[in-house]
Structures are given as structure tokens and as C-alpha cells.
Amino acid sequence: MPINPETQMAGPAPPPPGLHTRKLSDDVPNVYDDAKTYYTAEDRHRNNRAGPRTRTYSQNGLLKQMERFFTPDPYRRGSHDESTMPHTRKFLIQVEPTLQSLQAQEDTDQNMQITIEDNGPKVLSLRTAASNGYNRFDIRGTYMLSNLLQELSLAKEYGRKQIILDEARLNENPVNRLSRLIRDHFWEGLTRRIDASSIEIAARDPKDWTDDPRPRIYIPRGAPEQYEYYTKLAQEKPDIRLDVQLLPEKITPEIVRDMNSKPGLLAVDMEEETDPETGEKTLKGRPFVVPGGRFNELYGWDSYMESLGLLVNDRVDLAKSMVLNFCFCIKHYGKILNATRSYYLCRSQPPFLTDMALRVYDKIKHEPGAADFLRTAILAAIKEYHSVWVAEPRLDPVTGLSRYRPEGLGVPPETEADHFFHILEPYVAKHGVTFNEFVEAYNTGKIKEPKLDDYFMHDRAVRESGHDTSYRLEGVCADLATIDLNSLLFKYESDIGRTIRNVFGDKLVIPAEYCVGDMQPGHVETSAIWDRRAKRRKLAIDKYLWSEEAGMYFDYDTAKRQRCDYESATTFWALWAGVSSPKQAAAMVTKALPRFEAYGGLLSGTKESRGEIGLDRPNRQWDYPYGWAPQQMLAWTGLYRYSFTDEAERLAYKWLFMITKAFVDFNGVVVEKYDVTRPIDPHRVDAEYGNQGLDFKGVAKEGFGWVNASYIYGLQIVNGHMRRALGTLTPYETFVKAIEENRAKALAELV
């Protein structure tokens, strides 16, 4: 992968060979067309390709034939189609009866998915289109049958009664199929736009804990045009019950806490649009991608990770739009929010804005307005840097390092109901009230419990870190100068310095709205100070966080003034950011990497660091044995940056293999996180709120934002050989063995 000198990051390589394009040409239909194109094309599903045998079936006649599927011997071979051109084979299918028979026969645990856990005969006979339904051909195995279920579910959604289905859609190379679904379906399924066109969908909050989870939107004072827009919308569409609220000028922890009885969406950026017919001006929401599952709002670091995949998929528009939404958040809410709901107003998430903006800029720099886009993003990042990350309370003045340490009050309302049960239970007993009464009294300050205040300060910090939750951080996070945050800030400092120097002629004028502290409008920023900041941070990281002996970075406890010993995959963020020296990078590869490498890629943390778990100490989702997409993507990129190409490819292979195998064996599943030690069903994760992305009937529509991205991005990391091996579901060990054997053979032939 080439290193992009502009961002000094590994830049995306050309798309993997073998990935289908949407259309071969405008008028030649492609068997891999997206579902809408495929199932709404009338011509395609009319059986005008039948050969000389003109025997036709009435719907009833065909239904009769289909009854065979219900017989004890549904897959007995009859008159079979002998086509020798499997890629051109097509089936003539009556959608509903086939769907029913397929489910009855193959979905034996009746979860509306066909997986390796179903005990059906795993074979179904389909009528071929070439014989006009006279001959049949067997569809075998979980993968093909589950693809059939998915295709039939889609056909039904598009209102088709009969289809002519290309066999190629059933036995498609799984790497191609998943990449295609992500590109053509999942991104679209996860894209939201907040305006009249889809506010009902965007406002939906599966986490809403109130008795009346109606759509509600909060508008910042600085966006009166949006207040007017939404108020009019609410009046025009009373049926959607949209509650429009103006945010107070100053947002305090007390105000955020009091908003918990009326949780709502926070407005993001809108652009002005002119109706081509009436000439009237209106507002249109800037789209963004949500993570998926219970997370139906714009998230901080998820958006960055998603943008890595979107950029490979040529969805620069969406990545750019998310950068602009972040700029809006910094301007109106003072920070890039954990996510855009009222209950997240006090906290942020790991900062990635400079890298995200630079990657977008790299794609659009030839377009008019590109430099302005980058200037806006860098100005916003500078403001965020000063007012959020290197200001009290996040800055530790002694080390000069920063911590996740957001403000806030009370119990976070968005977590699963029993998450804090074991923490609050003793207090509930002490005060002799019910659980809910205690939470209410504690939140409003009627009951004071300083130890709990401390616990929740750390808990909020854990959530700001994005690693909610982990025994690495529980009860201590707000005191930790973590390697993750300080690597990211080093990256901000070096990106900002380099951009001011290379793009803005070493002179960036700060307008009034971006001034922080005693900065005056018109103040000029140059690269020198940013370079110094980066150098200073690297020194502090080396002094407080680096362990030569372990060959990895640890967090530093600013209260106890000592280095921690929890081994976390965030050590590799230093490679991503470029903080490490080549010697440190080499030590990390030889000493640290083996401690984190598992069957499906990188572990979040080591087993030793997590410690024993049991009833009183349940598993936490950001600990061993779980692996998360952002950890993988940052490590691959970091390893590449330091030329550890083999290691990056190997880790990417393992992660991609695990995802592809679960996708093949479990009806197209793509989830939020994986148990990277579990070869058979790595998508099964019960910790905390469980896994997201599992809950679909028939066909998955969204996957999960950052895992989708990791798949697309990871395919840019592995080489062509690996890509082909992944397509045939070759386990890493088998792949390596084959490569070694080939090499030995080639060597022998040399002699």
C-alpha cells in the first residue's frame, strides 16, 4: 500500500481485482446488480429466454410442482438441467411458495436465517429457466441456501411474485458478495439525513428509556433557521409528533441531566437547496452514516472508521458530509460529541478529525472549494484541540498529557437497564428505597454519595474513550493519560502543523468564531508551534507511557503518578499516529504483537490483564477475548506505516477470514464486534448489551458501520493472493502452508 505523503498515512490502493462493478454498461444488465435494480427490472424476470420447449406453467401448475418441496424426499433428482455453463444458469422461481418451502425445510430452528446450526437436508431443487421450469437443479449447502433465502426475501420486498434468478447470485465468491453488499446496500441502509424526508427514521432511538419515545429534536441557539424549519415541519406533519426544542445558550451538566426526561436528537448541519420547480429555498440535512443496531445517531470515532471504508467505496460525499457535521458540532456544541443525542452532550469520543479531513481532501483537492473545506476542518480541529483536549479538566498539567475526563452528572441513562445494578445495589439497600427511587434521588442531588460521584466520573470517561467498558479503565479512567488519546493528539499536532505549512503557506488566520481563550480574531497560526507541541508530546509519551522492557506503551495514572500495567491493543495506535521511533516499532512487533494476536486478529487486551471473570466480575466487551474493528484498522495502518507489511497483511487476513466465515455460515451476518478466539461462531458475544447486527429476518440490510469499513479497508491491505484465498475460505495456516510449499518447490527447481 502506498504511503500518501500528504497525510503521511497509508493511502487506499486501487480496488481489489475481481470486485464486480455495478453495471457492465448502461444497457447490459449485470447479474450482480444491486437488489433494487435487479428485482425491479420487469424484463429480467419475464422468461423469454426459454428454449424450444415452450411448455408453460400456470401459477397453480407450478405450485403443484413446488409441493414436491414439502414431500419427505424434496431433493430427489428428477429431470435435471445439464447446463455446463454454471455462470449462466438461471432459475425460474415462484417467490412466496419457494420461500415457504425453503424455510420449512431448511430453517429448522425457525430464526428466519439458514445457518450451519440448522439441521435441514441442505439441498433444494430449483426449476431452471432455460427449460422453462421443466428441469431442475439442486442448490446445496448452507451458503447457497442462505443466499437463496436472502435473494427471495429481497425479491418479495420488491413485490415480485416470480423471478428469474441467476445462479451466480447464489454461489458468488463470498468476498465479492460481502464487499458488494456493503458497497451497494449496507452503506445506504445506515445513511441518515435529518430533514423532512426522513426525520421519522433518523429520530428513532432504540435506547430511549421513557414511556413516550416520540421523535424530538434539539436545535442550538446559533441555528435559528433550523428552528424555523423544524417548527414548520412539526406543524405540517402533526402525525409524526415531532417535538422541537431550542437548546439553552449555555449547556451545563445540570441542564443535560434534566433533559433526560425528554431525550432527543441533536440537530446537525443542513445546507440550503432551491426547489427547481418553485424556485423556493429550503433546507436539506447533511447525511451521515450511523453505526447500526441500537446506535441510530452520528457517532464520533465510528464515523472516522466508517469513512475509511466509504473512501475506498468512492463515497467521498458521505465522508465529507460527516466532516462538515463534525465542524457543526464543534461550532454549536463545543465538541465532536460521543453521539448526537441530548444525553451525550457533555462528552466527546476519541478525536480523529484531522486525519479524516485530510483523507477527504486528498480525494477532492482538484475540486473547487477543496481548500476552503480543509481550512474549515483544520480551524474546527484547532478550536476543539484547545478547548476540549488540552484544557482543564482533561489536561494533566504535570505531565502535559491529556485524559478522557468529561463533565456530567448522575447515572448514564442510555445503558442497558441492569448495567449498574451491582454498583448501585449496596446504596439502594443503605437508603432503604427502590432502585428507581435511588437513581432519581441520586441524580437530582437529594441523596449525596461522593464515592458514587467518583465512580461515575470515571464511567463517563470510559464512555468518552470509546472503550466502554473494560477493566482497564473502570474506576480509574478519568485519571489516565492513555496511549490512545495521546497518540491521537500527537496526530492532530503533526497533521495541523504539516497542513498549515504545506497547504496554507505556513500561515493560517484564525477568524473570530474559532478563537479560544485569549486568542484574538486575525491571530495567525504557523507550523512551528504545532511541530513543537508534537515533539513535546512525544517526549512525554516516551517518558511516562513507554516500557522498553515490555516493548509496548501503557497508560499513566496521573493521580497515583505511576504507569499502569494493563496490556491494551491501543499500544498500536502509537504506530498509526507515527509517535514511535523505528526501534520502538520493532520492539512492539517482536514483544507486544504476539501477546495480542489471536485466531481472528487482534485482541482488545490480553487475558492476563483482564484477569479472572465470574458472576461478580462479568466480562466487559472491550476486554479479552473480544476484537474490535477500530483496533484492527489502526494497527494495520500503523504496521504499514513502519513497513511491517507482512504483519499487517497477516492480521488483516485473520480478521477478514473470520468475518467472511461467519458471513458464509450464518446467513450473511456482520456484527459490531467479534470474539476473536472463537473459530465457529465468533459473532456470538453476550457481554453487556450483547452484539449488534444480529437482529435481522431473512436478509441483513446494514451489517455494522465500522466492521463494514474494516472489511472494505482490509481488502486493500491484503495482497491479491490472499484475497483469492479468502474467497475460497482458506484458513490462514493452510494458506501459509501452501505458500511455503510453493516456495520450497520453486527453490528446489532452482537448484
Ligand SMILES: OC[C@H]1O[C@H](O[C@H]2O[C@H](CO)[C@@H](O)[C@H](O)[C@H]2O)[C@H](O)[C@@H](O)[C@@H]1O
Ligand atoms: O449504550 C451504551 C454505550 O454505547 C455506546 O458505546 C458503544 O457503541 C458506540 C457506537 O458504535 C461505540 O462508539 C463505542 O465504542 C461502543 O463502546 C456509546 O458510545 C456509549 O457512550 C454508551 O454509553
Ligand SMILES: [Ca+2]
Ligand atoms: Ca435458522
